[in-house]
Amino acid sequence: MPKPVVATPQKQDLSAQPAAKTSPMMAQYGEIKAAHPDVLLFYRMGDFYELFFEDAEQAAAALNIVLTKRGRHLGEDIPMCGVPVERADDYLARLIAKGFKVAVCEQVEDPAEARKRGGKSVVKRAVVRLVTPGTLTEEALLNPRRSNCLVAVVPSVLPGGSHKSGLDDGLFGLAAVDISTGTFQVMEVVRPFLGAELARIEPAEIIAPDALCQSSLFAQAGAGAVVTPLGSRLDDEASAERRITNFYGLATLDGLAAFTRAEKLAAAAALFYVERTQCGVRPALATPGRLARAAHMEIDAATRANLELTQTLAGRREGSLADVIDKTVTAAGGRLLSERLVAPLTDPQAIGARLATLDFLIEETRLADDLQSILKTAPDLARALSRIGLGRGGPRDLASLRDGFSAAQRIGEKLDAVEVLPRELTEAAKACLAIDPALVKDLRAVLADNVPLHRRDGNFIRPGYDDELDQQRALRDESRQVIAALQARYCELAETRQLKVKHNNFLGFFLELPQAQGEKLLHPPFDKIFNHRQTMADAMRFSTAELAELEAKISGAAEAALARENDIFDRLAANILEQGETIREGAAGLARIDVALALALLARRNSWTRPRIDSSLAFEVEAGRHPVVEMALKAQGKPFIANRCGLTALPDQQMAGEAGRIAVVTGPNMGGKSTYLRQNALIAILAQMGSYVPAAKAHIGIVDRLFSRVGAADDLARGRSTFMVEMVETAAILNQASPHSFVILDEIGRGTATFDGLAIAVAVVEHLHEVNRARTLFATHFGEVTALAKRLPRLLNLTVRVVEGKSDLVFLHEIVEGTADHSHGIQVAKLAGLPKPVIARAKHLLTELEKGERRAQAERLVADLPLFAGIDAPDTANEELPPARALIEALDALDPDQLSPREAMEALYRLKTLRAQEA
Numbered sequence: 001m002p003k004p005v006v007a008t009p010q011k012q013d014l015s016a017q018p019a020a021k022t023s024p025m026m027a028q029y030g031e032i033k034a035a036h037p038d039v040l041l042f043y044r045m046g047d048f049y050e051l052f053f054e055d056a057e058q059a060a061a062a063l064n065i066v067l068t069k070r071g072r073h074l075g076e077d078i079p080m081c082g083v084p085v086e087r088a089d090d091y092l093a094r095l096i097a098k099g100f101k102v103a104v105c106e107q108v109e110d111p112a113e114a115r116k117r118g119g120k121s122v123v124k125r126a127v128v129r130l131v132t133p134g135t136l137t138e139e140a141l142l143n144p145r146r147s148n149c150l151v152a153v154v155p156s157v158l159p160g161g162s163h164k165s166g167l168d169d170g171l172f173g174l175a176a177v178d179i180s181t182g183t184f185q186v187m188e189v190v191r192p193f194l195g196a197e198l199a200r201i202e203p204a205e206i207i208a209p210d211a212l213c214q215s216s217l218f219a220q221a222g223a224g225a226v227v228t229p230l231g232s233r234l235d236d237e238a239s240a241e242r243r244i245t246n247f248y249g250l251a252t253l254d255g256l257a258a259f260t261r262a263e264k265l266a267a268a269a270a271l272f273y274v275e276r277t278q279c280g281v282r283p284a285l286a287t288p289g290r291l292a293r294a295a296h297m298e299i300d301a302a303t304r305a306n307l308e309l310t311q312t313l314a315g316r317r318e319g320s321l322a323d324v325i326d327k328t329v330t331a332a333g334g335r336l337l338s339e340r341l342v343a344p345l346t347d348p349q350a351i352g353a354r355l356a357t358l359d360f361l362i363e364e365t366r367l368a369d370d371l372q373s374i375l376k377t378a379p380d381l382a383r384a385l386s387r388i389g390l391g392r393g394g395p396r397d398l399a400s401l402r403d404g405f406s407a408a409q410r411i412g413e414k415l416d417a418v419e420v421l422p423r424e425l426t427e428a429a430k431a432c433l434a435i436d437p438a439l440v441k442d443l444r445a446v447l448a449d450n451v452p453l454h455r456r457d458g459n460f461i462r463p464g465y466d467d468e469l470d471q472q473r474a475l476r477d478e479s480r481q482v483i484a485a486l487q488a489r490y491c492e493l494a495e496t497r498q499l500k501v502k503h504n505n506f507l508g509f510f511l512e513l514p515q516a517q518g519e520k521l522l523h524p525p526f527d528k529i530f531n532h533r534q535t536m537a538d539a540m541r542f543s544t545a546e547l548a549e550l551e552a553k554i555s556g557a558a559e560a561a562l563a564r565e566n567d568i569f570d571r572l573a574a575n576i577l578e579q580g581e582t583i584r585e586g587a588a589g590l591a592r593i594d595v596a597l598a599l600a601l602l603a604r605r606n607s608w609t610r611p612r613i614d615s616s617l618a619f620e621v622e623a624g625r626h627p628v629v630e631m632a633l634k635a636q637g638k639p640f641i642a643n644r645c646g647l648t649a650l651p652d653q654q655m656a657g658e659a660g661r662i663a664v665v666t667g668p669n670m671g672g673k674s675t676y677l678r679q680n681a682l683i684a685i686l687a688q689m690g691s692y693v694p695a696a697k698a699h700i701g702i703v704d705r706l707f708s709r710v711g712a713a714d715d716l717a718r719g720r721s722t723f724m725v726e727m728v729e730t731a732a733i734l735n736q737a738s739p740h741s742f743v744i745l746d747e748i749g750r751g752t753a754t755f756d757g758l759a760i761a762v763a764v765v766e767h768l769h770e771v772n773r774a775r776t777l778f779a780t781h782f783g784e785v786t787a788l789a790k791r792l793p794r795l796l797n798l799t800v801r802v803v804e805g806k807s808d809l810v811f812l813h814e815i816v817e818g819t820a821d822h823s824h825g826i827q828v829a830k831l832a833g834l835p836k837p838v839i840a841r842a843k844h845l846l847t848e849l850e851k852g853e854r855r856a857q858a859e860r861l862v863a864d865l866p867l868f869a870g871i872d873a874p875d876t877a878n879e880e881l882p883p884a885r886a887l888i889e890a891l892d893a894l895d896p897d898q899l900s901p902r903e904a905m906e907a908l909y910r911l912k913t914l915r916a917q918e919a
């Protein structure tokens, strides 16, 4: 995980030194470094980027490269290290991954120009770009299948402003920009949801006002991103609007979505940072779209991590749900699939539209296969376009666009030929066909078959395309032939066969031959023709007047040819950028098709079914499976046992209001309880992202929020023990879950003393049943909790079946109604290989305990206590509402999208008051 980059004051301040003591180059370095104190400065010198002073020390340590020295400053050696320009991307990637930021400083004039100003003049240099984790564009620095977002977080009310609750309870504007693809989204979010939103976006970098960065906010909700303080450079609302309109060349913001103040501030902050890091070059960003939070299933950061949606708890993609379901064939498709997975929809109609696409593609297998094989030829259009937009594109990016456009065209035509298409595919096909076919033609005609990565390497324009270029190339190549002839002639003259014509940047063309033969050329008559240039360990180098003349001619022709190639490149790039928006939409269309094809293929191959989705509180899954565990078992040749889950409350169980059921799942360790809990949460996620699901049948009433308390990990970095983490997460659930939520709780209370744990588990179940009324799966080892079913009408007891053999246990992994008779903990311990004497002793103790008083006490705790002690059961609508219920209803009545910031603030205060009453 990248560490936050902290400004490191540099020891040297060269700009403050008397000029006489500092070389002109070091003075220039000092001046540039002073303007970029908190980043590593890559200072271009010829074919290297050099780093000096502390930058050199830090980079050498981080990159494991040699630290040398160059000259002296204030009587001390200047530490230096360097990376070759050719391999700079690799080194940059490693530095960025370690949390550094880098300013790339280039020579911005020809050294010849500098020489004209006098012998001691230094070549002009300038920082052309700041490379930060959230503003990357190069292929080598990016993960192709992950988006790379920069997120600006701006509080609606700044701390120290008129409102005391600026940070803790406030409203935030959030702007997420991915300059590698040009996407830009803004939203407004209240403090309790900020963590979930950041966890969804998984930003590479967060920028925020200083006060916010210094607060504990991002330590809790930063999703591991590098956090960059914005300093005091925060616009007011009017300047924010101006910044946005200026960026897009618009007269007003009216044509875009109606943004709130916080959203405008965040969008402007993001644009400010993008312009700053790109040193004034404007990436081709889409205009910001507004994201309504309520449109997505809310999944908090802990739940997202625990369910291992896009990465496992160990931080790897293998073994995550995304890894198992991702059958996309393009990088953009992979990114979109992950985005959908972490933001399942809540609108049944929108989900239905996605499912209709899958229905169609599952039916039309031939067409689906054809489309997928075309898609396999489509490179990453969005990222190539973005690099071209930033002037960082190379010939391979043009080739990617050419191949991508032609794939889009073929896919568009194929879909267009189908009579009745689902809406999503009609729209995607239209977007694909909107890309101007002339562009493809042009690119095909212009680009050579094999093109280099960098423009500087030349030879990317097809021979025969441009007369002038062909002439320059002929001249260049002819001269090369002349050189070959010269080599033969000089061999004769020097009476050796070992003479070679070579080239380097320092000498240009030169002749090289072994020292033994070279010696002779230093003397008459040879020295009239051959001018000695260098003596190496085992070779000597010479030049001749004729070679120098040719050198000038060749480099002139080569330079002219390259300049001509670059002119053609620029013209093409300009044509492409003119259609940037259309191309981006076409690329998005291809990604949507890729995702649909991938999900259709997944459903077809694994016999997944179409879920029924509506706005009820249903939760009925027949023969559900855990996709990741199933896949892992399949690899070992073992079957996965499918299980039913029914949490829909019967009408007569709902009492005064809507509610779902709670299933208490008991059973032995290793029986499959956790798998069962997670698989049902994953089925809800898959269904709402618009995928078929691993079940024989599924009916899911929209889940608006998904909560989980599973797994146990200390959060020592934040000073929380396992039990504390467990309780914090449980508190969040009990305070926030509603009947429309889905909750999975695994072994609440196991992290503390038995009685405390049991008491907490019982109280939590009661609260969930009476107050939250959410559809819930509650796994526990406290068998006593099952007794609650006698008192709580919507409670259901499930257990995992095991068969106890003579000497061991057989796990059937079958979930059935009922309760576990005992926990089999000792048998599992035996299976795990605990020493025999320990097992024997434990068995003995267990018998004693089961006979004893403690057990009876525990059972009484659950069975004999007054019904719902401490909880006011809201069983008639006319009774005065208990405050927690009132709070939930007040929350339910709110529609955040309809509130002005002021109304939102007022609502927040109302809620706080209700909460205070409850306490």
Ligand SMILES: Nc1ncnc2c1ncn2[C@@H]1O[C@H](COP(=O)(O)OP(=O)(O)OP(=O)(O)O)[C@@H](O)[C@H]1O
Pocket (backbone or CB within 6 Å): 629, 633, 639, 640, 641, 642, 643, 667, 668, 669, 670, 671, 672, 673, 674, 675, 676, 813, 814
């Ligand atoms: N439905 C199933 N079909 C086949 N194998 C399963 C099934 N469910 C679980 N398993 C296997 O059993 C193992 C244990 O499952 P799981 O972790 O869910 O058990 P558990 O009851 O939660 O255990 P504990 O109480 O110790 O946490 C899994 O790793 C998997 O290999």
